[in-house]
Amino acid sequence: MRKPFLAALALSLVVACAGPAWGEGPATTPTxxxxxxxxxxxxxxxxxxxxxxxxxxxxxxxxxxxxxxxxxxxxxxxxxxxxxxxxxxxxxxxxxxxxxxxxxxxxxxxxxxxxxxxxxxxxxxxxxxxxxxxxxxxxxxxxxxxxxxxxxxxxxxxxxxxxxxxxxxxxxxxxxxxxxxxxxxxxxxxxxxxxxxxxxxxxxxxxxxxxxxxxxxxxxxxxxxxxxxxxxxxxxxxxxxxxxxxxxxxxxxxxxxxxxxxxxxxxxxxxxxxxxxxxxxxxxxxxxxxxxxxxxxxxxxxxxxxxxxxxxxxxxxxxxxxxxxxxxxxxxxxxxxxxxxxxxxxxxxxxxTDGRRPTAPGGGRQMTELALALTALVAFGLGILGVLRSGRWARRRAGRAWWWTALRLVGVLVPAAVLATYTQWVSFLMNGRAVTWAQMTYFPAPLTITLAVAAAAGLATATARLARLRSVGSTK
Missing domain, CATH: 3.40.710.10 (DD-peptidase/beta-lactamase superfamily)
Known part of the structure; x- marks a missing residue:
């Protein structure tokens, strides 16, 4: 099976006939x-x-x-x-x-x-x-x-x-x-x-x-x-x-x-x-x-x-x-x-086989997962910062219309919404192929963990802000 974040299934064509039909072409046999x-x-x-x-x-x-x-x-x-x-x-x-x-x-x-x-x-x-x-x-x-x-x-x-x-x-x-x-x-x-x-x-x-x-x-x-x-x-x-x-x-x-x-x-x-x-x-x-x-x-x-x-x-x-x-x-x-x-x-x-010296591949996995690791660290840090600054955020928005406050909370809850529908949108990217949560703990683990950290950070920030907003409202 092909993984959801890899290139589509590789494909090819051949014409065959009797005997060892595929002759020697311009390629050379490497040692x-x-x-x-x-x-x-x-x-x-x-x-x-x-x-x-x-x-x-x-x-x-x-x-x-x-x-x-x-x-x-x-x-x-x-x-x-x-x-x-x-x-x-x-x-x-x-x-x-x-x-x-x-x-x-x-x-x-x-x-x-x-x-x-x-x-x-x-x-x-x-x-x-x-x-x-x-x-x-x-x-x-x-x-x-x-x-x-x-x-x-x-x-x-x-x-x-x-x-x-x-x-x-x-x-x-x-x-x-x-x-x-x-x-x-x-x-x-x-x-x-x-x-x-x-x-x-x-x-x-x-x-x-x-x-x-x-x-x-x-x-x-x-x-x-x-x-x-x-x-x-x-x-x-x-x-x-x-x-x-x-x-x-x-x-x-x-x-x-x-x-x-x-x-x-x-x-x-x-x-x-x-x-x-x-x-x-x-x-x-x-x-x-x-x-x-x-x-x-x-x-x-x-x-x-x-x-x-x-x-x-x-x-x-x-x-x-x-x-x-x-x-x-x-x-x-x-x-x-x-x-x-x-x-x-x-x-x-x-x-x-073309007689060329290829450049050794490498770095794709490492760079992809490094970027995800850095994203997870940033999300974790922003979550801590959001909780610590939740009091100031609540004081600025106290007394404003509820819909305005709710709108301001939507942004931090986006990662949680994405995580909640994780398997569905991965399945969509795979043209409807069935995807389970258990599968997402294998090779996609770095992405799954990063998304979970971002979702947790957003939920923690939203919870702290709502708690502080309620506290500010009760003191007035």
């Missing part, structure tokens, strides 16, 4: 030493707690590495499990396409053809096609389904059942809207058609075929995957926010080494899970959009790439493939903050 040197510099400048990354070219992994530490204290390596959040969507789409290749699923058939349990309080849901799920043009929306109920589900069957009382936000196929529900329904479709648990189906249909032995769906890994959140520049260990993580929208756990194998397959090289025709469909945006099936189109460093990013509340990831040159890139971190450093680091890796 492992050059990649490693840049990543170490980027790691130091961003101050991340832990990071892993991989660069591929054609049929080989050029370099895969890990830096920093896990929450448990272990060193991060190229084989450290990482949650990749919405990067998972491209894997789920690939699983669906394996069923298409086998003739067991047709993209333009209604989902209900294969998944009769997919029913909603909206007759249009019966017309949603498999292609529309993967292209995110189904009409499903966080605004019209009970996201809380889906997150309380313990199985994909329970997840789909939680949609029964929901509706569509529009006609199927009419417009694009990013919604995780699309891919969790797609995961349930894989389960039903394949006849196995989604985790097992993914292992055999995608991970196993590519030799991704360390990859899985959900929390079936060898050790806990606690991550970090940044609070005013300090990394604080946190357990990932509870919720349903066994689906197709964001459940994949993988490593830099395994991501290398995946990226190679996405360029048409190495072992394949799909036919060339299905790989092309996987990467082709739906008409009128730049989103394909877990991939989309974005221009980075002057080049058109396949890109998809992912964000949970303690993990961040991004993957990209360059169709012109056959390069693949992935950057993963065991942390989350208001600023997405993985995307900046990816830009540097792309620049390296």
């Amino acid at each position: 492992p030493a050059a990649i490693d040197g840049y990543l170490r510099e980027a790691f130091d400048s961003t101050g991340l707690p832990g990071m892993s990354a991989v660069v591929t070219h054609g049929d080989r992994i050029v370099h895969a590495t890990g830096l920093g530490r896990e929450a448990s204290g272990r060193s991060v390596t190229a084989d450290t499990p990482m949650r990749v959040a919405s990067v998972s969507k491209s894997f789920t789409a690939a699983a669906i396409m394996t069923l298409v290749d086998e003739g067991r699923v047709a993209l333009d058939q209604p989902v209900a053809t294969y998944l009769p349990e997919f029913r909603m309080a909206d007759p249009r849901a019966g017309r949603v096609t498999v292609r529309q799920l993967l292209n995110q043009t189904s009409g499903l929306s966080d605004r019209t389904v009970d996201i809380g109920a889906t997150q309380r589900a313990r199985t994909l069957a329970g997840y789909v059942a939680a949609l029964r009382h929901g509706t569509l936000a529009g006609e199927p196929g009419a417009h694009w809207e990013y919604c995780n529900v699309n891919y969790d329904v797609a995961a349930r479709l894989v389960e039903v058609v394949d006849g196995r648990d989604f985790t097992d189906a993914m292992r055999d249909r995608v991970f196993g075929r590519l030799g991704m032995g360390a990859s899985a769906v959900g929390d079936r890994v060898v050790r806990p995957l606690d991550g970090f959140v940044s609070v005013y520049g300090a990394w604080v260990p946190r357990t990932e926010l509870p919720g349903f993580r066994g689906g197709g929208a964001g459940g994949v756990v993988t490593t830099a080494s395994d991501m290398g194998r995946w990226l190679i397959s996405q360029t048409g090289y190495g072992p394949q899970v799909l036919t060339p025709a299905s790989l092309a469909v996987l990467h082709e945006p739906s008409p009128g959009t730049d989103y394909a099936m877990g991939w989309g189109e974005e221009v980075l460093e002057g080049r058109k790439l396949l890109v998809h990013s992912g964000n949970l509340f303690t993990y961040t990831a991004v993957q990209a493939v360059d169709p012109a040159t056959g390069f693949g890139f992935a950057v993963m971190t065991n942390s989350a903050s208001l600023h997405d450093d993985t995307y900046d680091i990816l830009l540097g890796l792309v620049a390296l």
Whole structure:
């Protein structure tokens, strides 16, 4: 999932054909030493707690590495499990396409053809096609389904059942809207058609075929995957926010080494899970959009790439493939903050393949959170000053019309009003995506704390002024 204060989901386009079709372009292959040197510099400048990354070219992994530490204290390596959040969507789409290749699923058939349990309080849901799920043009929306109920589900069957009382936000196929529900329904479709648990189906249909032995769906890994959140520049260990993580929208756990194998397959090289025709469909945006099936189109460093990013509340990831040159890139971190450093680091890796020396990213997170910390300190100071000067304020306004006094109090109460509607306006900024208070205590913690301090300062000032005003009035 994308965080509310980050750039919108990265998108890209590719044209694929038979064989290793993405030829050598003008880019150059950087040496492992050059990649490693840049990543170490980027790691130091961003101050991340832990990071892993991989660069591929054609049929080989050029370099895969890990830096920093896990929450448990272990060193991060190229084989450290990482949650990749919405990067998972491209894997789920690939699983669906394996069923298409086998003739067991047709993209333009209604989902209900294969998944009769997919029913909603909206007759249009019966017309949603498999292609529309993967292209995110189904009409499903966080605004019209009970996201809380889906997150309380313990199985994909329970997840789909939680949609029964929901509706569509529009006609199927009419417009694009990013919604995780699309891919969790797609995961349930894989389960039903394949006849196995989604985790097992993914292992055999995608991970196993590519030799991704360390990859899985959900929390079936060898050790806990606690991550970090940044609070005013300090990394604080946190357990990932509870919720349903066994689906197709964001459940994949993988490593830099395994991501290398995946990226190679996405360029048409190495072992394949799909036919060339299905790989092309996987990467082709739906008409009128730049989103394909877990991939989309974005221009980075002057080049058109396949890109998809992912964000949970303690993990961040991004993957990209360059169709012109056959390069693949992935950057993963065991942390989350208001600023997405993985995307900046990816830009540097792309620049390296152009033969340019990138400037190490960094400072975005630190500067953003420093500004918020200073804002909180100023708000705290103004709150103390407002309380101390409340007597003088009351004496100046004693005897004036009540509406004039009330108007003068409105300004200090604005932060409290904003805090009271915090989740609503964040949801609005995210185009209606569901937001909870628990989520606001993770990566947005610096903003949440700053807003809470400002609200408390305003309330304290308003309370003191009203008390003093009453006292002044009673003495007259």
